[in-house]
Amino acid sequence: MTPLSRWCAVAVFVLLLSPPARHVLESRMSLHMLVQVPLLVACGVVLGAGISAAWRERLDRWNAHGIAGLLAFALVTAVLMIPRLLDLAVAHAWVDAGKGLLLLACGIALRLSWTRGGALVQAFFLGNVLPMTAAVGQAYQDSPLRLCNAYLLEDQVLVGTLLVAGAASFALAWMARVAVMLVRREGG
16 A cells, blocks of 8 residues: 555545535435445555554454454444434534544454454354344334434435445345355365
């Protein structure tokens, strides 16, 4: 990863948490959860590529097979899906900044942990995170009341639908990737 890409990731991170971008991205639940959050994680993924070998070695002692990093990612994203926390992030810049830093750390953890985990750990991780995401999405769809006070019920239903569809799509894409890898390994 080049220094330019790392600087770009830092610039995008700062931009995403700037008041004008927050105003736009947090004006709708769909933009907040399906654009801002993934972009903050992506910034962390890019920055994670630039971690020095010495730091990587230190972190690897705590992250055997990527388990600690993937667990941290799962826990943080689970907490950040709580509707009350979304409301607090919209209402208070300091909560939003904390959310941004946690998601940046999640991206770094994901970068350092995903390939270390291998297919078995990845399957366990996805087998927990994707159903949780789909369950939250289903709750957003089925609730007759707004779960987030900052957003309209229609946007909540849309986010719920997209979370369920996204979780299912990601699961299918990952399984197809593993199937292709297995076929290549058996054939070659």
